[in-house]
Amino acid sequence: MGSKWRKAKLALGLNLCVYLPKTLEDSSPSSLDSAERLSDAALLSPANWAMGSSRPTTPTPSSHGLKLSRSGSKSSKTCSICLTKMKQGGGHALFTAECSHSFHFHCITSNVKHGNQICPVCRAKWKEIPVQGPNLDPPPGRAAIGPVGWSQNDALVTMVRRLPPPRRDLSRRHIVPLYQAHEPGVFNDDESLDHQPVFDERSSCNKNGTGENFCRTIEIKTFPEVSAVPKSSSSDNFTVLVHLKAATSVTRQNPSRNQSSLPQFSQTHRAPVDLVTVLDISGSMAGTKLALLKRAMGFVIQNLGSNDRLSVIAFSSTARRLFPLRRMTDTGRQQALQAVNSLVANGGTNIAEGLRKGGKVLEDRRGKNPVASIILLSDGQDTYTVSVSGANQPQPNYQLLLPLSIHGGDNTGFQIPVHAFGFGADHDASSMHSISEISGGTFSFIETEAVIQDAFAQCIGGLLSVVVQELQVAVECVNTSLFLGSLKAGSYPSRVMADGRRGFIDVGDMYADEERDFLVSVNVPAESSSNLTSLIKVRCIYKDPLTKEMATIESGEVKIERPEVAGQALVSIEVDRQRNRLQAAEAMAQARAAAELGDLAGAVSTLENCRRVLSDTVSAKSNDRLCVALDAELKEMQERMASRHVYEASGRAYILSGLSSHSWQRATARGDSTDGSSLVQAYQTPSMVEMLTRSQAMLLGSPSAQRLVRPLCSQPKPR
Template sequence: MEGEAAADPCAICLSDVGRGQAIFRAECSHVFHHLCISASVAAIRRPPPSARPSPSHGPVVRRPPPPPAMPSSSHGPYDDDEPVVVEPSVEAAQDVDPAADHAVVALRTHCERPALARGASRGSFEVLVHAVAPGAAAAGAPRTPLDLVTVIDLNGSMRGQKLCLVKQAVGFVIDNLGPTDRLSVVSFSNDANRVVRLARMTADGKASAKRAVEALVASGGTNIGEGLRMAARVLDDRRYRNTVTSVTSLILLSDGRDGHRRHRHADLVPPSFRGSGNRTAPIHTFGFGTDHDAAAMHTVAEETGGTFSFVENRAAIQDSFAQCIGGLLSVAMQSVRIAVACVHPGVRVLGVKSGRYKNRVDADRRAAWVDVGELYADEERRFLVFVRVPAAEAAEEVSQLIKVRCSYRDAVSGCSGCVAGDDAAVLRPPEVGDGDAELSMEVERERVRVAATEDIAAARAAAERGEHAEAARILEAGQEAVRRSAPGKGRAAMLAGMSSHRQQRDLSVALRSAHFGLRGGRGAGRGAPRPYETPAMRSMVKISRSAREQQQRTSSPAPPAKRAHLRFAE
C-alpha cells in the first residue's frame, strides 16, 4: 500500500486516485484503491445465491425475466410468460349472437337397417352418430392462439444427425407459429432444463427461440418424467392466459427408454394432466427410431388425450411435427359433447362405442353422452350407439329411436352453441322386403373398424403376456402379426395405429399401409387417402416438404466439373 497520489486511475473503479488514499500498486504498474481490492475479493469468496440460506420471512421480490436458457430443474415458479395478445377481430367476435347464422357442427345419424318388421324386436340395434366440424376459415381470418411446449429428449443417443433433424423440425414449428402464439422449449436427459420461456412468436421471439434450440447439446440418460413435470410447471405457473379462447398442447419427442420410471408408465404423466376434469393439455408424443419406449410414449398420449406417432425415418420427423401443428392451429370447436336421448318410450340405450372418448349411459338407460373435447377444422367423429328396440304397435308405421344434440364452444369467438341432428328412425312395415333389409354401409364400415381396433388391442395384450398362440387366433395375419408386436418397429407401429383409431385422428406420416392397412391396401402410394387427415394437416405437411426440398436444393454442393480426357496421338 502507498499513501501518495498516483497519476493513473484505479483499474477497478476507473476514478482518480487522490493524495492520501490507500492504494495498491501491482507489479504490472496498475494502481488500485485498497477498498476496491477488498470488495472484489469479498465478491469472489461470496457463495452463489443458490447456496445462501433463504430468509424465512420478508417481502417477496419479483424476479426480472430470465435469459432464454434456463438451467436447473429446481427453478422457482415459471411465472415469467409473455403477455398474450388478442387480435381486435377476435375481440369483436365475442359480440356475435350464438344463434346467428354461422358455421356449426354438422350432426347426422345412420341406422343399421332402414326398417324393422312391426312385430319384431331387436335386443341390440346399432345407430351411427356422425359429427363433422366446420371447415377451416379463409386465409387471414382470426384463429385461436396456441400455447405450445415442446419437450425434447437430449440423451446421448441423440447426438449427431438425430439432434440435427430434431432442431430442423422444431425450427419449422417456430417458423409456422404466429405473433399471437406462444412457445416454450424444455429439454431433458438425466435432468430437465427450460430452454425457452413461454414467449410470443414475434420476429424477435422466433429468432431468440431458434438460437436457443440451435445451442442444444445431447448427453446423459433419459428422464421423461422430469421433462414432462417441468413442461407442466411452465403451463401451470402461467400468469397470462387468454380469457377469450386458447389452445394448449405439449409435444414430446424421445428416442430412448425412460431410466427413472418407478412403477407404471402412467406415473410419467404430471398430476395436473391426469383426469378428464382438470386436464391441462393433451400431450402428443413422437417415438423416434426403433429403440424408444413405445409403450411409455403411447400411455402418456392416451392418458392425456394426445396421439402417439412412430417416426421411423429421417424425412418423417418434420412432416410429423407439421401434421400435428397443422391440426393445433386449426382447432374449430372446443368442449364438444354429443348427447343422446331416447324418443320411443320402449327404447333403451345399451352402450356406446366411443374409443378413447369418455361416455356415460344414464341409470335408466334413456340417455347417454360422449365427451369429444376439441375438433380440428373439417374433423369427423363417428360413434356407435347400441339401443334396444321393442316391437311396434299395430298402427305404428315409424319408430323414432333416439334424438341427438351437440353442444360446443366456438374456438375463435368463444361463443357457446348447441345444434340438433336428425332423429334416428326406422320404418315399421308389417313385413320387411329385401330392399329394407339391406345393411347401412356407413354403420357397417364403423362396426368393422371398431371390431378391428379391439382385436388389435386384444392381440397386443396377449402377445405382451407371451401368449402368442392366443394372439395368432385373434388376428387374421397369424404368426406374422404376432412377430410384429414384439418390441421394435412393429410394436411401435401397432401402438401408433391403436392411438390413431381410438382417437379418430391421423397419426405419423412415417407409417405405411403394410402396418395396419390405414391407407387402403398394401402398397398404397404416397398420395393415397389417409384416414382422419384434415385439409389443414395436409396443407402443413405440403409446406413442410416444400421447405425441405428448397433447403436441399440450396445446401447441396454443385456437381463436380467433368474431368477432361486427354488423348495422345499414336
C-alpha cells in the same frame, strides 16, 4: 493488398478476427458462386429461416484458433452445430476450440450463451469459451474497417474468456454449471397476449332468408343400421351411427412469406395456441437425430403465428426450460431458433421431469391462449421414475410420468393433451402410448429420421385449426319404451345415465373438417299401430374458442319405418364401415396383449381372423376405402410380428400408434410415413395435409436430406 492486411493482423495479435477485403487476385469462380444451397439444418439460422431470403453476411469476431485464408481456397469443413459448410473466406468467422474442433463463431457463441461449456462433438470440457465481441461491419461507404480503428477498441481483447473453476452447491453436492440459465420457482413470466379483435365472420357462417348471420360449427348426421324393421319384430341391439363433422377453417394468402403459393393459417380466424415442446436431448440423440430434431423444430417455429406462444423444455438426466412462453413474432422466432440451435445431446432420459416442467409452464402462465398442448419426443426409456417390469412383475404405473396439471387426476379427466412421438427402435412405446392416452393426446411412431419434421407438421396442422372446444355429445331416447344399450366411443369418456334413457360422450376439441363417428345401440320393441318408430335425438354442446361462448346444436329425430311385411333389409354402408373399424381396433388390442405374453403365433392368428371376417362385410365387398386400408394395416401388423426381435423393434410401437389413431379418430405418424397409406389419410384433415405439403416442399429443397436420413431400426421389417 491481402498480404498487408495479414501483416496488420499479426501486429494486432494472433487471436483477433480480421476482416480481409477481397481483391481481384483473391477472387475465384468458387468464391463468386452464390448459388450454394443451404443444408437442412441451415434453416435453423435466423438469417436463413425464411426460405429464399438472403442478407449480406458480415464477419463476426472469433477467438482461440482463427481460420483465415485466401477466398480461393477449396478447403472446407462442416459446422457440427448447424451442419452447413465452413468455407474459409466465405464471410463468416470460424472458431477452433482447444480440442481442435471448428465451428461457425455465431453458432458456438449462441451455444455458450445458453449454458453449454463442452465441445458438441467430443464432449471435452473447455477452459476458454468464445464471447461475442464488437461488430466489425464496415461503416457505410467503406469496404472495411482499418487497423487504426481496431487498435483503439479495448473490447477486442475480451473475445476469449477463461472459465473460472466450477462452483459447488454444498447443499446439493454436485457441480452447478456456471452458465446454466436461472429458472424461477413459478413460471408466470409468460409473454403477455396480444388481444386482437375477434371478427364475427366465420367460415361456417351464412346469410339466411332474413339477412341475419347464423353459424353452424358442427354438422350432425345420423344413420340407422337399416331403414325399416317389421312391426312384429324387435331388437335388443339396434345400432345408430352418430356422425359429426366440424366446420372448415379460414385460410388466407400471406405474401410476406416466401411460400406464398401455399395458403397460410389465418391468425384472426382461428384460435391461437400455447404450445410446449418437451424434447429428449439425452446422449442417444447425438448426431443426426439431434440435427434433424432441430430442423423439425425450426419448421414448427416458422409456422407458428404471431399470436401463438411457444416454450421449449429440453430434458436428459434432468430438465430445463430454454425460454418462457413467448409469442412467435419475428423477434420471438429468432430467439427461439437460437435457443434450439444451442441444444447439445448428453446424459440420461428423465421423461417425468420434462413433463413436470412442461405442465408447470402451462399451469403457472398468467394469460392463456384458447388452445394449449404439449408435444413430447423421446427416443429412450425413462429410468428415473418408472422401473421396467420383468416377466414376473406387474405392469409399471405410467401415470407416475404425468403431473396432475396434465391429467387432472382420476375424476376430473384430462386437462392438457400430450401428443407423444416415440423415436426409433429403443424408445418405450408402452409408456409413450400411455402418456398420450391418459392425457387425451395421440401417440405417433417415428421409425425413420426423415419423418420427424413431417410428423410434427401433421400435428401442428391440427393444433392450428381448432374450431370447437369442450364438445359434449348428448344422446336421448325419444320413445318412452326405448333404452340405451351402449355408447361405443373409443377412448372418449362416455356414460349412460341410471335411467338408461340418456347418454353422454365427452369429445373435447375438434380440428377444422375433423369427423367423429360413434355407434349407439338401443332396443327396438315390436310396434302395434304406428308405421314409424322414433328412436333417438342428438344434441351437441360446445364452446367457440374465439368468442368463448357456449352453443348448442340438435339433430332431428332418428326414425325407422315399421312395415307390416318384412322386406329385404339394406344394411347401411356407413354403419357397417364403423363396425369394421371398431372390430379391427379390438383385434389389434387382442393381438398386442398376446404378443406381450410371448404368443406371437396367436397374435398373428387373431389379426388374420379379423381380416377374414372383414372381407365378408358389405362395405368391404363394395371396396370401401376405409375397409381396404384396415386390411392393409392388419397385414402390416402381422409382418411386424414375424419374430420377437422385429416386434420389439417396431411391431409394438406400430400397433400402439394404430390403436391411438383409431381410438381418438385422429391421424398419427405411423412407421416410416405420415401420408403413404390410405389409412392415415382417412383421419387427416385438409389443415394437416396443407402443413405436410409445406414440410415436404421444404425438404425437397434441401440437398443434404438423403445424406442425413437413414432408418433408425437396424433390422429391416420382413416383406
